[in-house]
Amino acid sequence: DTGVSQNPRHKITKRGQNVTFRCDPISEHNRLYWYRQTLGQGPEFLTYFQNEAQLEKSRLLSDRFSAERPKGSFSTLEIQRTEQGDSAMYLCASSLGSGLETQYFGPGTRLLVL
Amino acid sequence: QQPVQSPQAVILREGEDAVINCSSSKALYSVHWYRQKHGEAPVFLMILLKGGEQKGHEKISASFNEKKQQSSLYLTASQLSYSGTYFCGTEIGDAGNMLTFGGGTRLMVKP
Numbered sequence: 001d002t003g004v005s006q007n008p009r010h011k012i013t014k015r016g017q018n019v020t021f022r023c024d025p026i027s028e029h030n031r032l033y034w035y036r037q038t039l040g041q042g043p044e045f046l047t048y049f050q051n052e053a054q055l056e057k058s059r060l061l062s063d064r065f066s067a068e069r070p071k072g073s074f075s076t077l078e079i080q081r082t083e084q085g086d087s088a089m090y091l092c093a094s095s096l097g098s099g100l101e102t103q104y105f106g107p108g109t110r111l112l113v114l
Numbered sequence: 115q116q117p118v119q120s121p122q123a124v125i126l127r128e129g130e131d132a133v134i135n136c137s138s139s140k141a142l143y144s145v146h147w148y149r150q151k152h153g154e155a156p157v158f159l160m161i162l163l164k165g166g167e168q169k170g171h172e173k174i175s176a177s178f179n180e181k182k183q184q185s186s187l188y189l190t191a192s193q194l195s196y197s198g199t200y201f202c203g204t205e206i207g208d209a210g211n212m213l214t215f216g217g218g219t220r221l222m223v224k225p
Contacts, residue, residue, distance in 0.1 A: 056211070
């Protein structure tokens with residue numbers, strides 16, 4: 001399978017714990033995006049990378065959220081001191097990075113904070 | 115600013131047609147359409163660039179009215195597999211930036 005992959009697919013955690021999600025983009029895709037989706041809503045942009053550089057961050061991304069893409073390949077999204085409001089589906093997408101962009105989404109990581 | 119999609123939900127019989135609209139208050143560079151089934155990732159359908167372009171994909175096509183900053187998705191002779199939630203994602207500025215998604219249109223096709 002050469003699509004975008006995300007791990008884990010599901011995560012249940014207790015409030016206050018830290019969690020980390022991983023995204024592996026389609027190989028040779030230079031751009032990688034993180035979105036958050038809550039039930040019944042469209043995806044909301046969080047941040048995106050061009051290779052290893054983080055180019056834009058949404059104001060939705062509080063100080064508790066951090067994302068990295070250390071070698072321009074896979075990316076991690078960490079949430080520190082989770083809150084119940086962080087419960088959502090976290091989607092990763094990637095695109096080629098060379099013009100009019102199609103973003104291909106991964107299956108997402110569903111987070112439940114108890 | 116989030117684009118506005120209408121209708122919020124629609125129920126069709128197999129073989130019927132539907133139109134889903136996506137309107138923005140901002141000047142758009144492009145509009146991206148996705149379909150998402152319950153519990154799955156959004157699946158890309160098509161991109162439309164400013165300029166009034168119309169595109170087609172089998173029995174699904176779309177248009178982009180730059181003057182109105184509105185895109186419409188046309189589903190003709192609907193099939194059961196068309197059921198899902200349709201999202202438009204809008205892009206302002208240059209290509210390759212983040213998408214701002216609408217609230218979605220839930221489509222159910224019944225036999």
